[in-house]
Amino acid sequence: VRFVDIGREAVVEAFKLYELPEHLKSVPHQAVEVFVGRVKPVDKDIKWTHTASKFAHEELHRKELEGKIVLCVGYRLWLDPLVLRFRLTETRVFVNKFAVHTALIKKGLADENRNVGFVVNVGFVVNEGFVVTVFSLYW
Secondary structure, eight states, X not given: OEETTTTEEOOOOGGGOOOOOHHHHTOOOSOOEEEETTEEEGGGOSSOOHHHXXXXXXXXXXXXXEEEEEEEETTEEEEEEEEEEEEETTTTEXXXXXXXXXXXXXXXXXXXXXXXXXHHHTTOOOOTTXXXXXXXXXX
């Protein structure tokens, strides 16, 4: 089951499922799935480690992030770069705290992903310069 309000997936026993009422079927998704560009799980694994997930939750969950969309497929966004920002209250200026891909690599939680050709290979044209603010990042 995909929880469209929080963007997570889970296996649920069939007897626990209910049919969604008609008036709720037209409500759009409330979350998008975000992929951080230029990183992949360490040791050629296909899943992120518990430590990487913990870092994402502690450092990124419910924080304001900004990134450039390099690919969008449905409700999935690939962002590069993706940066954590904060606001200087005195000057009302936003400052980048760190780039997510750089922080993950420096902490040994991710490896560099040099496969940047995927955007061209899948044949999508992406509007450059589009900026997105994401309030929750689900890993």
